[in-house]
Amino acid sequence: MPKLGAEPIRKAALINAAITEIGRAGSLDVTVAQIARAAGMSPALAHHYFGSKEQIFLAAMRHILTTYGKSVREALPGSGPRGRLDAILSASFAPLNFRREVISAWLNFYALALLNNQAERLLRVYHCRLRSNLIVALEPLTGHPADIADTLGALIDGVYLRAVLTRGPTDGAAALNVINDYLEEVLK
């Protein structure tokens, strides 16, 4: 039953399955067989499409970062002087991105970046983009946007990190409050 054009569909299914399984397992110790089964296909096909487990992981990571990037871009520019900033923040804590399984995968990808050059590069690019976006968004609001952008970036990561360790459903609103409290203080 070979449907034509199956490749992108299969790849997408594998990427989603990988994120789900990594999130569920809370670890990169997930077998290709697990991921493939969750995606409804044989491990051999997963290899056929991605070549290796590593490539599946990288594609999943890329997907998470890309999805996040899209969320931001769609929310920009917002309105008013804090429009850009609010757009970035609400995208960061939107339910789509701020799900437990996504954060869990994200944490594990951070760990992967210690090992894998491609993963490290992906993360670095994400950091740079976020920083640029934040600086542009902060320029109308403060005299030292770069410093605040750095702190804000770290704070966002820290809040993510803590969210995943809290039992129960992740609470994007509460997370966002922490961020906004900080911004209120620092932006006068």
Place this chain on the structure above:
Amino acid sequence: MPKLGAEPIRKAALINAAITEIGRAGSLDVTVAQIARAAGMSPALAHHYFGSKEQIFLAAMRHILTTYGKSVREALPGSGPRGRLDAILSASFAPLNFRREVISAWLNFYALALLNNQAERLLRVYHCRLRSNLIVALEPLTGHPADIADTLGALIDGVYLRAVLTRGPTDGAAALNVINDYLEEVLK
């Protein structure tokens, strides 16, 4: 001639070796054989002392958190109104704790906490203690110490996280600056 009191020495050697190897590898994918070899003994002996690989990891994690706790306690109460706060912070970013390999291990233990109940409990205890310490330290300085303690805790984690992804030697001083800039703003 069996050495007396070999057990604690052996265990300590294994714990240190585990942290080093996890730090070096940037991952929990470290074999018991690796750890045991680094600690100068056979894998069988490592099992004899700890019972399982998991227990070695938990002991290592406990060691990191305990070491950090000791650093804080030794620095307390410090002097002056910000004495307690500065003590906690400088312990957090002291070279002993803020080494790449320790942070790398720490990041991986965060990931482990997603999986393992004991690891999660250890981390939760550490978070609670840090929070209490920070609240006590912040009380003389602000009207809402709990909120600031939460934000500060997240910020510290975020700064750790980013430190490990920066190439080159970890820079505790720079990390501390980010924290202090935040505190300056927020403590008026």
Place this chain on the structure above:
Amino acid sequence: MPKLGAEPIRKAALINAAITEIGRAGSLDVTVAQIARAAGMSPALAHHYFGSKEQIFLAAMRHILTTYGKSVREALPGSGPRGRLDAILSASFAPLNFRREVISAWLNFYALALLNNQAERLLRVYHCRLRSNLIVALEPLTGHPADIADTLGALIDGVYLRAVLTRGPTDGAAALNVINDYLEEVLK
């Protein structure tokens, strides 16, 4: 527009590709996919034409032996009393047959003959034909043509074997010299 008579062309392409790939790899550990790709078609089509990998190998072996047989027949009868003998020998060491990749494939087919009855039969037939040809060719030259044919056959194989293990381009002329030196001695 389906090309007419595609089958023999496709089969020939596969056979050549098989010999090339086996020669290049120096082993029968060549995948059907490799061979098919080298022949410019899908692995599925290769199966369609040959039914199995084994049959591709056998066809390739048959092709090598047939090509060699043709070379001999074209050179026969030659001229003079040693005409037949020289014809056989020069065909055996002609560049077409005495290429590294062909010899490498040939060596691997020898190994295949240990396993596969059809391959063994092919090789046996080749041996018999060569022996008959040599005996006929030697009859005008010696009193015990059968013995010399046997020795000569083994010597030719041995020279092939050693040629493939010598680095650099195969040297048919040198190989032929070894054979001729032998014949000079033995034919007085």
Place this chain on the structure above:
Amino acid sequence: MPKLGAEPIRKAALINAAITEIGRAGSLDVTVAQIARAAGMSPALAHHYFGSKEQIFLAAMRHILTTYGKSVREALPGSGPRGRLDAILSASFAPLNFRREVISAWLNFYALALLNNQAERLLRVYHCRLRSNLIVALEPLTGHPADIADTLGALIDGVYLRAVLTRGPTDGAAALNVINDYLEEVLK
């Protein structure tokens, strides 16, 4: 039941099993599990001792060549002017070395030498030693020992090759006759 000093015993068992299995299979397509089972142990232990399948093969090849070398050395110098030569030849066709399974393994190692540098080196060393031995042995008997040594070496290989393709038990005596007939002619 860990017997001390098991390593050399296990390694020897694996080497013998490898030769037997390769001989029986007529191919290097033998699994580590097969070899290990034949040697009475688990595949994991085979890997423990040799590190990889390739190393098992190389050790087996080394063993075959070493065994042959020992046979020769033990037979040298023989007696009389043809003593050295006869010693080498009778070692070459002695039942110990001229068994079907050994020859079959030997043929496959020839093929392996096309692929693997270490295997190629082993074979080259064997060729050189055989050549030296033959030259020394031929010096008292002929004016151009080097040429005869080369031809003789190729002839021996060719005879081996043909022996393995003949059904039924290998016949060392017949093989030796072919060689001796050649020598009679060439040594006047």
Place this chain on the structure above:
DNA sequence: AATGAATGAGGATTCATTCAT
């Protein structure tokens, strides 16, 4: 005729763990 899609079977290798000594 031709192929993309798909998989079952298998194989090398790794490793935590056990056990006899």
Place this chain on the structure above:
DNA sequence: GATGAATGAATCCTCATTCAT
């Protein structure tokens, strides 16, 4: 206390082969 020996279970990956289109 300490270790060499040993393995079962797992995991990634490969590949010949099949099949619907």
